[in-house]
Amino acid sequence: MSVTTAKLASMKAAGEQIVMVTAYDFPSARAAEKAGVDMVLVGDSGANVVLGYDTTAEVSMDEMLTMAAAARRGTKTAFLVCDVPFGSTEVSDEQAVETAVRFVKEAGADAVKLEGGNPRRLSRIRAIVDAGIPVVAHVGLTPQTAVALGGMRAQGRTAETASRFVREMFAVQEAGAFCVVVEAVPADVVQLVLEHMQIPVIGIGAGAAHGQVLVQHDLLGITEGPMASFVKSYARLNEAFAEGIGAYADEVRSGVFPAGEHCYKSKPEALEAARAEVNQLSS
Ligand SMILES: Nc1nc(=O)c2c([nH]1)NC[C@@H]1CN(c3ccc(C(=O)N[C@@H](CCC(=O)O)C(=O)O)cc3)CN21
Ligand SMILES: CC(C)C(=O)C(=O)O
Numbered sequence: 001m002s003v004t005t006a007k008l009a010s011m012k013a014a015g016e017q018i019v020m021v022t023a024y025d026f027p028s029a030r031a032a033e034k035a036g037v038d039m040v041l042v043g044d045s046g047a048n049v050v051l052g053y054d055t056t057a058e059v060s061m062d063e064m065l066t067m068a069a070a071a072r073r074g075t076k077t078a079f080l081v082c083d084v085p086f087g088s089t090e091v092s093d094e095q096a097v098e099t100a101v102r103f104v105k106e107a108g109a110d111a112v113k114l115e116g117g118n119p120r121r122l123s124r125i126r127a128i129v130d131a132g133i134p135v136v137a138h139v140g141l142t143p144q145t146a147v148a149l150g151g152m153r154a155q156g157r158t159a160e161t162a163s164r165f166v167r168e169m170f171a172v173q174e175a176g177a178f179c180v181v182v183e184a185v186p187a188d189v190v191q192l193v194l195e196h197m198q199i200p201v202i203g204i205g206a207g208a209a210h211g212q213v214l215v216q217h218d219l220l221g222i223t224e225g226p227m228a229s230f231v232k233s234y235a236r237l238n239e240a241f242a243e244g245i246g247a248y249a250d251e252v253r254s255g256v257f258p259a260g261e262h263c264y265k266s267k268p269e270a271l272e273a274a275r276a277e278v279n280q281l282s283s
């Protein structure tokens with residue numbers, strides 16, 4: 001049975017935690033599906049962890065659509081949410097609807113996720129919801145516009161940003177988002193609004209909420225370098241990758257690989273014909 005917005009709402013009502021993880025290609029989506037997560041997010045964090053860009057703002061529409069379509073092929077039952085890339089919804093409500101429609105038609109998305117909760121962003125949420133596409137809102141730290149927030153910094157630690165966070169939480173719900181992701185906000189500030197939310201709140205660096213999301217490559221230990229303090233790693237795949245490739249390199253260099261079982265066998269007449277050809281050409 002596929003996960004639906006109704007199922008997610010009923011999980012919230014029943015107090016069951018909603019589990020979300022990112023995926024960016026076929027194998028990472030398959031892994032998420034096999035693990036039985038409820039929601040898969042094709043995050044624009046793929047810009048960083050898969051494509052190697054410095055910021056999420058750099059990823060293109062085509063790159064996001066390619067990652068999203070691959071993730072869809074890898075997950076049939078989880079609810080698939082796609083981040084819309086920076087620049088693809090900023091111009092107008094019409095542009096935002098066109099972008100959301102492309103994720104549904106070309107990638108098979110179940111919903112799109114939009115960063116921000118200022119009045120202009122609320123208009124975009126309303127327009128997409130009016131077009132019949134479910135929207136996940138994203139408030140708190142919004143990496144696409146982190147420059148305007150003063151960098152990759154937690155939000156809601158000052159009176160001004162805490163008030164803005166609360167206003168935006170109520171506003172995105174009112175605008176029609178069926179779910180909201182909260183990133184990098186102090187847990188006690190999040191707790192204050194949690195009981196007033198009719199829609200599921202998914203946290204990342206936001207303490208306990210109705211569910212959690214993490215970047216798959218962070219939790220599996222694939223991401224290199226410093227990570228946000230809210231990340232917990234459950235595996236060290238980076239080491240496993242390097243060990244596996246290192247063992248292969250050692251065996252190639254020592255002649256252990258390829259062994260007999262990795263080689264094709266010829267028929268006697270094929271070997272004979274090849275030998276005759278070699279004799280003729282080398283004489
Ligand atoms: N791999 C990956 N995982 C993520 O979770 C992630 C990305 N990429 N890319 C986009 C954003 C960036 N993320 C971040 C980064 C830093 C903080 C953070 O806690 N910053 C410090 C300040 C650090 C500074 O000033 O340099 C803070 O205390 O606010 C939070 C979220 C989360 N997102
Ligand atoms: C961290 C989550 C919420 C996200 O937006 C992403 O992975 O791009």
Ligand SMILES: [Mg+2]
Pocket residue numbers: 043044045056083
């Ligand atoms: Mg994102």
